[in-house]
Amino acid sequence: MQFKQVVGQSHLKQKMTSMAASGRIPHAQLVLGESGAGNLPLALAFAGYLLCKSPNAEDSCGVCDSCRKMQSFTHPDLHFSFPFPSTLGDVCIDLYPQWRKALQADAYLNYESWMRQLSSENKQGNIPIDECHAIIRTLSMKAYESRYKILLLWLPEYLGKEGNVLLKFLEEPPPDTLFLLVCSHPDKLLSTIVSRTQLIRVPPIDEQDLALHLTAQMGLPAEEAARFAMMSGGDLLKANELVSNTDSPYLEPFRQWMLYCYKKNLHQSSKWAEEISGKGREYIKGLLLYGIEIMRAVAVMEHLGERNGLNPNEKEFVMKLGKLMTTKKITGIFEVLDAAIYEVERNGNLKMIFTDMSFKISKTF
Ligand SMILES: [Zn+2]
Known part of the structure; x- marks a missing residue:
């Protein structure tokens, strides 16, 4: 994932690239916004940028060894945690193949669509204690090939009280470890976690940027694209729903x-x-x-x-x-x-x- 694949949000892209250039990257950041605004794609692109071997001022190079691994979400220094139903396994790594497939299909992923892709619409997903322990184990090891090792924790609001075992780690992570917490419902998040992170707030996508994207992706006439962008309130997932006119x-x-x-x-x-x-x-x-x-x-x-x-x-x-x-x-x-x-x-x-x-x-x- 590169920044250029993320719709709009140029202000945040710039913020992330200059953060990387300054070398002062907070070790735990909370990327907060709607799925349709692009919180997950932004975090993925940021991780890709940090792992890229020859990034330019605006984006990762897209061709180096690291970037190639990022395209298939198989970079060994980028770890993922996400909610899943307990019937499918104990730890996230069991579900990495499905996870990578879902991201490759569309990184504008939301919880419902993820559960649907796991054929688990009617089950409750969560991030269990075994996964928290796996996070601690994984991050205690050295990075394989990059300066950083990164944990992208998608939907930390699905951590139960068990999430508290991560607190010490969030506060004092091993050297060169970065946490990117990608969250949509901060009110459901353990407050102990919020207070240990730096906030990156992801606003709705600028309507003009979204309209341009709808025209480029779906061939909508400019006027129609502008109308859908406006109706969706800058939410790509809602815009797609509106365009395909599917009822919930x-x-x-x-x-x-x-x-x-x-x-x-x-x-x-x-x-x-x-x-x-x-x-x-x-x-x-x-x-x-x-x-x-x-x-x-x-x-x-x-x-x-x-x-x-x-x-x-x-x-x-x-x-x-x-x-x-x-x-x-x-x-x-x-x-x-x-x-x-x-x-x-x-x-x-x-x-x-x-x-x-x-x-x-x-x-x-
Ligand atoms: Zn690269």
Whole structure:
């Protein structure tokens, strides 16, 4: 991965290259932003730049021995950690082949698409304690061929409390060791980890840069590309979704549920809950997160205007909901969904969680 393969973000690319030139690189950095803004590709390009044998002022050379290994994500001094379901192994290295394949297919990777590629949509991924110990073991060894050894830890928000065993390491890593933590949900991250890192905030992609990319990649006419770039709010993954006009798989079930709640049809909503509970915990979490996104969209629709990142069916749904809701009601439903995620993660009974939510949401309407 090179910087030139990352869409937009020239300001951050510059920040990273000058950091490398100065030789003063913080040993633990938190690259924070949406997947569609490019937090992972940026971290990969930064790692590639640091490992490149003859980088220029703007980018890695792309042809040296190190860069060639980076293209297949097989550089021996770049280690990866990422969430995965416990059924597939104990440590990340077991899944390196799938991981490399996923990155080569598209480094704009998000959690859902990674789990889909592992055929584990309905399982919960996490970064287990065995992996934390493997990180410590790996980084305690000398670098193979480069000045630095780098750990790219993707989605540290999936570290449980076990992540605390890494703290001492984050604070005082072995010489020439760099941590790049690539995170999308800082609120879910252990605060002990946040406080030990330097923050690199990745903003949405500049709309003009994104539009140019959409034109170059998909051959969209400039005007149309500009519209999609704007609607996506500078998020490449959302823009791709909008261009291909695919509805989220959660839209229909969520719309159905809200309708039952609105009509106070507890019988139907209980039948619905029965059915949906069979789809597994990860699916439910996805559905609730989607519901939260929708509520957020209802709340800010007026403010955002066309820049809403919604495709036509979602927009119609959000507008309809908006007509039924006051800010207080929106906040009420938002809080119900948010609290339920906590319950779902803690293995609460799904059917009971839904019955409780349906009751509360009906009452809120
Ligand atoms: Zn190179």
